[in-house]
Amino acid sequence: MYGAMKVAIGGPLKLGFRPWVEGLENVPAEGPAILASNHLSFSDSFFLPAVLDRKVTFIAKAEYFTSPGVKGKLTAAFFKGVGQLPVDRSGGRGAGEAAIKSGIEVLERGELFGIYPEGTRSPDGRLYRGKPGGLARVALATGAPVLPVAMIDTEKIQPPGKVMPKLMRPGIRIGKPLDFTRYQGMEQDRFVLRALTDEVMYEIMKLSGQEYVDMYATAAKRQITEAAKAAKAADKGEKAEKADKERSGS
The missing domain is CATH 1.20.5 (Single alpha-helices involved in coiled-coils or other helix-helix interfaces)
Structure with a gap:
């Protein structure tokens, strides 16, 4: 299903918007890896998979998979087809644990896992402080390399309040993999989690050119x-x- 959905969605996206990409050679041809990206737009989770040869799995709100009616079923099929996993994010700490568990399972299968360390879309195009719980814990639990990713100009395609997307070329920069195996076994050390996350956010900032906000x-x-x-x-x-x-x- 993923392959068919990738062709159905990825093809038109690449043809219509012609996204430019740098650093594809940094994505391993096989084996687990974490793609840690800035988050500017709802479309980030579609443009990044569209330019990759491998499947990448993101976490998505459970509501996308449980809405009633025909529209709800179509939406659920769409998100499953593009490789997104449902996680109930309304339950506080339990929701975070579920997301971490899902990410670990994806990586243990030798696949690519996509995550937005900011936790939500940027409200103004700037890069915000990364949350240390998800990215760092998944990286330390699996030993998977972390690839910093910068989505560029995706927020300009369909700004809030606009129904029709603007045809323009967004960009994607994928940085070199970061190895954090030196921290393995230190998943409970909040200073290690913070340091790992900040290092990744610094690399994303260099790739994206965004102004960084420490909040x-x-x-x-x-x-x-x-x-x-x-x-x-x-x-x-x-x-x-x-x-x-x-x-x-x-």
Whole structure:
């Protein structure tokens, strides 16, 4: 099913958008490896597999696989077909453990596992601090090499609020594999997890050219949402004050 879906989706993506790629030679022809990528767009999980000869498995929200009706079934078939695994991410720590377990299983089969260390899409195109739990623990548990990946300009293809995608050439840079076997057996050391994750994020930053922000993307999204709410409330207050002045002056 994956091969058929790759042809059905990957072919049109490559033909329509003509993504450019650097560093394909860094992806091993066989054996396990982790592709750790920045995350700019929903489409990242489709462009990266489209340019690879091997299957790469990402983690996806369980809701994509459990929605009811015909549309839900088609969506589930689509995500399964492009190699995504369902994980319920609503359960806090348990959800994180499930994602880690899934990643380890993929790598133990000798396959490629894709992960976004930021944990969510960048809200503004900048690169945010990587979360140490997933990437680092999977890498240390398996000994698999980590390949830093930079998705470039994918967020410009379909910005928020736009229905039709813009035909343009996104880019993908794949860095040289990073070996963290020197840390094996230290999965419980939070300083090791942090150091490993920061090293990968530094390599992604060099590949992508993004500005780095030393905070989590989830926190940045909260700040942006709160600022937007505050601005909306202030604007509403100004309009109300102006209306009051107009009424009192009439």
